[in-house]
Amino acid sequence: MNFDSSRGLDETLDTLFERRIKLYQSRAGYRFSLDAVLLAHFVAIKAGDRIVDLGTGNGAIALMLAVLHPTARVCGVEIQPAMIERARRNVALNDLQERMSILSGDVRAPASLPGAGSFDVVVCNPPYRSPLSGRVSPNPEKRIARHEFAGALGDFLQAGNFLLSARGRLALVYPAFRSVDVLASMRGAGIEPKRLRMVHSSLVEKASLVLVEGAKGGKSEIAVEAPLTIYDKPQQYNPEVAAMLGGAVSARGR
16 A cells, blocks of 8 residues: 555545555545455455445445456445545546446435345445444544444444345455454344454464455355464565555455
């Protein structure tokens, strides 16, 4: 990930995938992190899939998926008007208007979302703190991204079930300490967990993130994949993570 500060006082113009993706981000508001890169590479995508990113923010995950999978059609759904406008500019900046769209929508209100059953894949990076836990940012972009003011985990999962076609897939990234909540909530929303991967900063640290993919109406069986370690040494990315940051396409994404 490369960042620079060449976009006036309020925004920066940053790059991804060895400058194959460019995107504007708020200087003081929500900015994508490594979580987004990990999720974009974890989710299994098939040729021609219709993908929706719930809570797309600046559109980072949606942009990555569109670049990694040239036959996919990608839609981002966001509730904040300023971020919708910025995400749409990012789509145009990368000349992806023919395969990408950014829509206004609220995961708590299915009527505001695209048509039921209209997507093969849902991805999301939901907020994970309750409105009463932790320090709440005064910045609205950060506040909604981190705290459940505009949708909790269950809202994202129910919206995902609504949008998915039969046997469609939903993938998300979430803090590892809430893994039980993720698995139980997915099953409760009719999305059976099928793949799970824990993410660790190093070999000697406990997991910090969990990546999970489930299938709408799937049977009860889950594959627990080998853990992913971010760093081999301090400030040195694991080769797999370095390849992700460079935009390499995984075997499951071909």
